[in-house]
Amino acid sequence: MNRMLIAAGNWKMHKTIEEASAYAEAFLARMREFHGLEVVICPPFTALPVLRDRLYRTPVRLGAQNVHWEVQGAFTGEISARMLQELGCRYVIVGHSERRHIFRETSEEVGRKVKTLCSFRLSPILCVGETLSEREAGKTREVVQEQLLQGIVHLTPEEAQSLVIAYEPVWAIGTGRASTPQDAEEVIRFIREELASRFGQEVASG
Template identity: 45%
Template sequence: MPRQFFVGGNFKMNPISRAQKKVIVNELNAADLDPNTEVVIAPPSLYLLPLKDIVRSDIKVSAQNCYCKTSGAYTGEISPVQLADAGVPYVIIGHSERRTLFHETSELVAQKTKAALDGSLSVILCVGETLQEREAEKTIQVVENQLRAVVTLLNESDWDRVVIAYEPVWAIGTGRVATAAQAQEVHAYIRQYLSTAVSPAVSENTRIIYGGSVTATNCKELSTQIDVDGFLVGGASLKPEFVDIINVKRN
């Protein structure tokens, strides 16, 4: 079966008020969205439950992060079990901002991924290289190392609930975007790696989405690439053009 197109909106530490949150949600609730595209939005944790209660039922919510432990003395953290108990189905793990600003290693990202899956969550697993790594032609090496840490901990059946987001760090929030050819090259490699490291079935069925300054202007060409199964959208997910991105595959 063809892989279902996936569009996620990572609100990051926005919006900064309840009023702004309501504006964003009202626009999504009123929009004519492609029913064949899975839509997931990730607000700040403070707004997760209120937003879940007011957003339309065909849009899922996601946490932006979780810890690798079920419970305990971990001030400021949220466990995957707590998210699942609250009815939150998704969590983003390993976003470049977590890796760079908060120094999360690939090993910790892998532990969080495994804990989230064991806690009945689905995971948007982020991988990607910095500008320096891209210029040093280490993109494939970096992405493979990030994935290998996760592959080591997961069972083959776990991959049914994993969406991989390739997000070149140099394109996140910079206005720069990987060309369609650059995105396809890395996505194809990820699929090839999954086939060898896990199984051909996992490779075929796992959705690999692109993130990095995705807009209504550049999403069309990116969406035509055979191994690009959707997007993880940052700043544009807070704007009306998010609807156009969601509907990019609509005929």
């Protein structure tokens, strides 16, 4: 199977609508530098409508930074998969370390989000990764396995085909420690083994 390479940019809480529009225009002028990649931009929610128009008929895909697992309801401040679909999103980040550690989002909640996204034919970008204290305690596999398995627990093999796993070495963010390619490859290999045991080698190799 030919593995699709994805480069996704998470803009977090940066860029106004005007700034996002200007940046997207400059970015599109340099798209030749990203040949062979599926490029995804995940701006703040407020910039999604203008970027949907800017990215129309371009190879750049639009993504969102979060979603609620319910389709609608009394959930102040949240956004649904249906709303993101209507805004032209193809991808949605879930389980980001900032959501897990700042907003206390649980792996069980992440799993519900993943299932909802797949039901709307949106591709979840499921983030998994360990903190510095967890890594130093030798719990890398334990933590990643829990986050991964809870994230995919509700999926069928067919739904898992649209899933993107992003290994996020939280221990290397703002700590002065650097993650080497070997560090990442070891965890990614473990993730593929877990996916293969649940969904088969075809899904794990995708």
